[in-house]
Amino acid sequence: MEVLLDKLHKVQDEFGFLPESEIVRIANEQGITKSELFGIITFYSRFYLQPVGKFVIRICKSLSCGINSAADVRQKVEEHLEIRNGSSKDGLFRLETVECLGHCGEGPIMTINDKIYDKLNPEKAIEIITSYQHKGEENA
């Protein structure tokens, strides 16, 4: 019982995004056109058509986090990385603001490659991101 979502996740886990050749292959398997599959993929927010940064940072902007000053966190992170919703030039980071991540009692919430960081303030967020910057540079 493999469903389309399984196939998409599998490819994205391997490549970090969905390469066109794989989209063509999966569309054939599913018996739909490439454009139909494209329409399905882009409906979802978590699939990428191009390579994205090594570390995907998502900051929650929904109401509970908003009430707890998530906007301040987001602004500082944007300034620090010099990006708004997008990838950094060095390819290390991608920044997204997203809807509720299901940890509303502990907001503001940020995830980096799906690891949860809670009860953030701007300073704490920058500190965490800096540690990833070091990690990225070490591995470079």
Added chain:
Amino acid sequence: MPEHKYLKKFIEASPSGDFANLRKAVEYGRDKCLNELEISGLVGRGGAGFSTAAKWKFAWNSPDVVLICNGDEGEPGSFKDRYILENGAFLLLEGLLISAFMLNSSEVYLYIRDEYKDALEAFHKCLDDNLDLIVWYCEQVNPGFELKVVCGGGAYVCGDETSLINSLEGKRPHSRIKPPYPAEKGLRGLPTIVNNVETLSNLPLIIRDGGEKFSSMGVEGSRGSKLICLSGNVEKPGLYEIEMGKITLEEIIYTLGGGCPNGKLKFVIPGGTSTAVLAPDGLKIAVDYGSLRKAGTSLGTGAVIVADESVDALDAACNAADFFMSETCGICFPCKEGNRQIDHLLNLIRQGKGQESYLKLIQDVALTASCAARCGLGQSCGNMVTSLIDKFRTDFVGAKL
């Protein structure tokens, strides 16, 4: 998340580990189990509060029922299903197996949003830990049984049962027109029962204690306990388990939650951003489906969001409008375009470029969207925004218009 002393039922019930409730259900047989479920008065915990037994009866005599457990939890303010998956996976697993047995269903899905990685891991661990019992279940109780855990792709609307079915079918996951309801015609045209994680986690308790005892908790139309996700400007945010109808919203916020730490309470959202807000004078209200409905709002998913006086009603409205604008599936024009217009008009007001007539316009657009909407997203998208306009008009008119 720290374990909370109010989470009596879920913590107590979880670690039994031997499927005692499942075994009991099998001894009872499916009809007696349905009888217990009916007596229990359980209603769905995914938002609508529809009777679980009534839903199941639509498909009771069908041979190929598909069962889907909805763990796509995306309503801002909600985190209860994640908590169950992470801390009570066994309870959900047992609930799923009991339900599949009762419904004669061998094709079962658990759809978890992709963001919930820890939840996914916890549930898989639970499956691994209970492999022997699952083998026994497959051989002795429900031959052909297959449980498939599916990760979502990141789309709030997939929480709607018909969108979720489209998503599983590999289609563009927008909502379907109802009727036919999924219980009649769902996945691949088969009768399909969709239930929330919290709903199915109640099944082992109903079998263990009997429907009578379950229904002795709560009030008419809202039997049993409910998980409440408390967040926002509150001293002790977190997950609480309450007996429905026996505690007021005020008590949840002040007695359990310790009140607002830094200022006076301004408004409360009782059930997530799809529900209308209540002002401080409306909080002496019992928390159950019926009482909140009567007050013009809804218990929704049980996501109680508290806002103190530092929160501008216009900002909160913009936040909700932005959410619905980005999450509409776009298939009904009034929902797709209406949410865009609501967001646009609110932002004009925020920038000081608004007119007072916009407020009426926003309410009209919201009403149109709710009347024309195919699914609950469009039906409820205006609840929070219009109630904020009604109750805190000065925040909108104030300096900005």
